[in-house]
Amino acid sequence: MTSVTMTVNGKSVTRDVEPNTLLVQFIRENLRLTGTHVGCDTSQCGACTVHVNGDSVKSCTMLAVQAEGADVTTIEGLANGDELHPMQEAFKENHGLQCGFCTPGMIMSAVDLVKRNPNPSEDTIRHELEGNICRCTGYHNIVKSVKSAAEKMGG
Amino acid sequence: MSAVENGIGASVTRKEDQRFITGNGNYLDDINKAGQAYGHFLRSPYAHAKIKNIDLTAARAAPGVIDIFVGADMAADEVGGLICGWGISSKDGSPHVAPPHPCLAMGSVKHVGDQVAFVVAESVQEAKDAAELIEVDYEELPSVTDVRKAGVAGAAQVHDEAPGNQCYDWEIGDKEAVDAAFANAHHVTKMDLINNRLAPNPMEPRAALGEYDRGTGEYTLYTTSQNPHVARLILSAFVNIAPEHKLRVIAPDVGGGFGSKIFVYAEETTTIWASKKVGRPIKWTADRSEAFMTDAHGRDHATHAEMAFDADGHILGFRVATKANMGAYLSTFASAVPTYLYATLLNGQYKMPCIYAEVQALFTNTTPVDAYRGAGRPEATYVVERMMERAARDMNMDPTDLRMKNFIAPDAYPYETPVIMTYDSGDYPQTLNLAKNMISYDGFQARKAESASRGKLRGIGSAAYIEACGIAPSAAVGSLGAGVGLWESAEVRFNPTGSVTVFTGSHSHGQGHETTFAQLIADKLGVPFDNVEVVHGDTTKVPFGMGTYGSRSLAVGGSAIVKAADKIVEKAKKIAAHLMEASADDIEHAHGVFSVAGTDKQLTIGEIAFAAYVPHNYPEDLEPGLAENAFYDPLNFTFPAGTHIAEVEIDPATGVVEVVDWAAADDFGNVINPMIVEGQVHGGVAQGIGQALLEGVVYDDDSGQLLTGSYMDYCMPRADDLPNFKVEATNTPCPSNPLGVKGCGEAGAIAAPAALMNAITDALGKEIDMPATPEKVWRAAQSA
Ligand code: FES
Ligand code: FES
Numbered sequence: 001m002t003s004v005t006m007t008v009n010g011k012s013v014t015r016d017v018e019p020n021t022l023l024v025q026f027i028r029e030n031l032r033l034t035g036t037h038v039g040c041d042t043s044q045c046g047a048c049t050v051h052v053n054g055d056s057v058k059s060c061t062m063l064a065v066q067a068e069g070a071d072v073t074t075i076e077g078l079a080n081g082d083e084l085h086p087m088q089e090a091f092k093e094n095h096g097l098q099c100g101f102c103t104p105g106m107i108m109s110a111v112d113l114v115k116r117n118p119n120p121s122e123d124t125i126r127h128e129l130e131g132n133i134c135r136c137t138g139y140h141n142i143v144k145s146v147k148s149a150a151e152k153m154g155g
Numbered sequence: 156m157s158a159v160e161n162g163i164g165a166s167v168t169r170k171e172d173q174r175f176i177t178g179n180g181n182y183l184d185d186i187n188k189a190g191q192a193y194g195h196f197l198r199s200p201y202a203h204a205k206i207k208n209i210d211l212t213a214a215r216a217a218p219g220v221i222d223i224f225v226g227a228d229m230a231a232d233e234v235g236g237l238i239c240g241w242g243i244s245s246k247d248g249s250p251h252v253a254p255p256h257p258c259l260a261m262g263s264v265k266h267v268g269d270q271v272a273f274v275v276a277e278s279v280q281e282a283k284d285a286a287e288l289i290e291v292d293y294e295e296l297p298s299v300t301d302v303r304k305a306g307v308a309g310a311a312q313v314h315d316e317a318p319g320n321q322c323y324d325w326e327i328g329d330k331e332a333v334d335a336a337f338a339n340a341h342h343v344t345k346m347d348l349i350n351n352r353l354a355p356n357p358m359e360p361r362a363a364l365g366e367y368d369r370g371t372g373e374y375t376l377y378t379t380s381q382n383p384h385v386a387r388l389i390l391s392a393f394v395n396i397a398p399e400h401k402l403r404v405i406a407p408d409v410g411g412g413f414g415s416k417i418f419v420y421a422e423e424t425t426t427i428w429a430s431k432k433v434g435r436p437i438k439w440t441a442d443r444s445e446a447f448m449t450d451a452h453g454r455d456h457a458t459h460a461e462m463a464f465d466a467d468g469h470i471l472g473f474r475v476a477t478k479a480n481m482g483a484y485l486s487t488f489a490s491a492v493p494t495y496l497y498a499t500l501l502n503g504q505y506k507m508p509c510i511y512a513e514v515q516a517l518f519t520n521t522t523p524v525d526a527y528r529g530a531g532r533p534e535a536t537y538v539v540e541r542m543m544e545r546a547a548r549d550m551n552m553d554p555t556d557l558r559m560k561n562f563i564a565p566d567a568y569p570y571e572t573p574v575i576m577t578y579d580s581g582d583y584p585q586t587l588n589l590a591k592n593m594i595s596y597d598g599f600q601a602r603k604a605e606s607a608s609r610g611k612l613r614g615i616g617s618a619a620y621i622e623a624c625g626i627a628p629s630a631a632v633g634s635l636g637a638g639v640g641l642w643e644s645a646e647v648r649f650n651p652t653g654s655v656t657v658f659t660g661s662h663s664h665g666q667g668h669e670t671t672f673a674q675l676i677a678d679k680l681g682v683p684f685d686n687v688e689v690v691h692g693d694t695t696k697v698p699f700g701m702g703t704y705g706s707r708s709l710a711v712g713g714s715a716i717v718k719a720a721d722k723i724v725e726k727a728k729k730i731a732a733h734l735m736e737a738s739a740d741d742i743e744h745a746h747g748v749f750s751v752a753g754t755d756k757q758l759t760i761g762e763i764a765f766a767a768y769v770p771h772n773y774p775e776d777l778e779p780g781l782a783e784n785a786f787y788d789p790l791n792f793t794f795p796a797g798t799h800i801a802e803v804e805i806d807p808a809t810g811v812v813e814v815v816d817w818a819a820a821d822d823f824g825n826v827i828n829p830m831i832v833e834g835q836v837h838g839g840v841a842q843g844i845g846q847a848l849l850e851g852v853v854y855d856d857d858s859g860q861l862l863t864g865s866y867m868d869y870c871m872p873r874a875d876d877l878p879n880f881k882v883e884a885t886n887t888p889c890p891s892n893p894l895g896v897k898g899c900g901e902a903g904a905i906a907a908p909a910a911l912m913n914a915i916t917d918a919l920g921k922e923i924d925m926p927a928t929p930e931k932v933w934r935a936a937q938s939a
Pocket of ligand 1: 039043044045046047048058059
């Protein structure tokens with residue numbers, strides 16, 4: 001066991017973990033923040049996407065101990081209290097989700113995408129979301145959601 | 156526009172989204188129980204092998220191990236094997252062959268990933284580590300995975316019980332009539348078609364959490380199921396886990412299903428059984444690689460088809476012979492998929508005087524094959540629509556003209572096909588014309604020329620699909636071999652303050668029932684949308700229901716809700732009559748307002764609900780309370796139909812197919828929530844495009860190893876593989892259910908593969924099999 005400390009959704013957390021604990025396991029099992037999902041075992045699906053120091057990261061590709069001292073945001077920390085993030089709002093308004101399983105990762109990726117491309121074209125959105133698999137929506141409404149959120153976020 | 160806010164026809168945003176967009180969904184792996192242990196399956200590394208010995212000594216001594224179970228342990232408890240719930244008879248009248256399907260192997264393994272042992276430990280990691288210490292002495296046996304080879308003399312035998320690997324050899328239609336039609340044909344089109352094997356891949360992997368309560372003797376199984384009551388029934392009545400009243404099955408938020416979560420699998424069965432053995436809750440969650448090996452696959456047909464035409468291009472007869480891969484064992488509804496869900500739709504949208512279809516189902520050393528989005532109907536549409544397009548080319552006609560010439564006329568309903576279906580409504584010329592307009596069909600030649608000027612190959616292709624949904628009338632499916640009825644249940648329960656809880660036997664795993672069903676109540680009973688809660692997925696809370704598959708939730712489950720709402724109205728009228736001192740016959744009702752005809756006296760449903768629960772002034776002969784149950788058994792299947800047209804551009808230098816445009820014109824009957832319906836079409840089309848361009852389960856022909864066992868090898872459609880979709884609807888209301896709805900969940904997956912492959916054929920001028928990978932397309936383009 002090793003001790004690991006990081007800031008998650010604005011709160012400092014310290015836990016003892018096995019050194020091979022993945023960041024996603026740490027988030028789901030140690031912190032019981034279950035909004036971050038696991039959809040694959042080959043780092044392909046993006047269901048586990050969170051922000052580490054402001055950048056989107058597949059949390060299954062990283063050990064918890066590698067996030068020592070980092071500032072981590074999960075889907076649970078995206079809204080400002082009861083006020084949804086514009087990206088969350090846009091997914092709801094544009095029916096950008098069906099079963100919801102890919103959604104937290106998709107939203108976290110999309111927030112990062114818009115941060116880097118404030119005014120993304122449809123092509124950019126499709127290309128940038130290539131690391132997040134959704135089996136339900138056919139992406140049509142996800143692309144629409146991201147576009148609309150980007151506009152609202154003032155891009 | 157709907158008459159009431161958020162009522163029928165309104166694109167209401169979804170109730171369920173709030174929890175999903177904030178990370179507060181409650182999927183199975185999110186649930187933990189106090190004292191929970193973790194299960195892990197040791198799986199066969201071989202496609203086919205005899206198990207000579209299993210040595211658990213080292214594994215049992217490994218850290219954290221609580222217990223390890225093998226097939227003999229389950230057999231000793233008389234916990235039976237898994238069943239197939241639909242009986243199919245062969246041509247000679249003999250029943251299909253259903254070899255034993257143990258949850259844990261009994262002396263042999265039949266496909267890569269077959270369960271050998273179940274390790275229960277304090278953590279997932281410890282369970283996995285211990286499983287590696289299990290010593291299994293295998294004797295590898297020859298295997299067969301290709302359905303075209305399984306029935307050939309000398310092929311490896313999967314089961315002793317199934318000589319020649321045959322599960323059944325079934326037929327439908329009139330062979331003599333078809334032979335006669337071909338004898339008189341002016342033109343015959345022939346094709347050999349492969350419908351590639353697919354892995355369903357809902358993004359949430361399957362999982363189970365079993366718990367046994369020693370105090371009450373009750374089991375609780377949390378499972379990623381589309382139909383928890385059916386799971387309970389099978390686990391009780393056939394698998395012998397516990398009597399139904401002692402088994403609670405909960406399907407919480409489920410992250411997609413597409414059919415693969417209909418079935419009762421070995422994993423949840425073993426998990427719930429073992430929870431009593433170890434006296435602790437046990438959780439098992441599939442890795443994606445386990446999902447590839449064990450989630451029931453879809454499709455996998457090899458078909459030879461022949462269609463006969465007269466000199467004017469009218470269809471005279473249709474002859475189809477299909478080999479269907481069942482995999483290593485018969486999954487829960489596997490037998491029905493290539494028969495009653497497939498061959499009965501080979502009539503397509505056309506006037507076909509006669510059809511004869513033979514289906515041989517074969518066992519192979521592969522993952523079991525069962526219903527996957529569309530289930531049989533995509534396979535049927537693929538055969539019919541590839542044939543129509545090919546025939547048109549053979550006869551030098553425009554494919555849409557050939558279709559138009561052969562369509563069933565819009566005034567010909569009810570229309571009986573030669574393969575036992577009675578189509579109830581439709582307007583096929585209308586959807587075809589709409590799709591053509593949407594994609595500017597007439598401008599295609601100019602676009603093709605423009606592409607050619609850039610060295611690109613452009614193609615256009617259509618598919619006019621039909622499906623039978625809203626499954627299904629119980630008596631009809633019973634006569635065809637189903638082991639269950641296919642009605643649905645509902646309860647509409649008013650609370651004293653006027654809000655409503657709806658209990659449904661349908662299950663939502665992405666379809667948005669919590670929203671659509673609330674719209675029904677808002678519309679029918681005038682209750683504000685936000686005051687309606689929809690409960691599903693827990694056998695203890697909701698009445699016995701059949702679950703969600705076959706685009707049945709609204710047509711069957713929604714109809715049950717409407718029936719219950721009608722009963723509410725009936726009772727409310729009596730209460731209203733009493734309160735307003737009028738005769739019940741004089742009470743008029745619209746959207747939750749009850750008025751006395753010809754007066755301005757009126758009461759709202761909320762006031763009536765309150766009176767029903769606080770019956771101080773109440774009809775003497777009436778029971779208090781306002782809650783009604785209904786069961787709805789459909790009168791017929793529903794027949795959604797439409798035309799999808801795909802346009803592609805191929806780069807002959809790379810073989811990459813770009814889907815440049817997509818027009819979907821669908822007739823789903825009445826639509827409750829257009830936004831949700833469009834979303835269903837998008838998702839279905841995406842899966843259909845996936846099948847045609849990218850996806851395909853591949854086994855090594857020699858070793859039977861699964862070569863596409865992860866997202867590294869199995870190509871899932873991603874955002875940049877797909878276009879935006881043009882989606883429009885027409886409406887011929889379904890006459891056989893009170894809502895006039897037909898179902899929309901599968902349409903896209905049914906239409907898309909044929910449309911896309913027709914477009915690719917058009918571009919290349921030659922035929923290739925799915926998936927049209929860049930390599931295949933490039934080769935075809937080079938030799939063009
Ligand atoms: S779980 Fe991390 S990419 Fe799939
Ligand atoms: S909404 Fe189901 S996987 Fe994306």
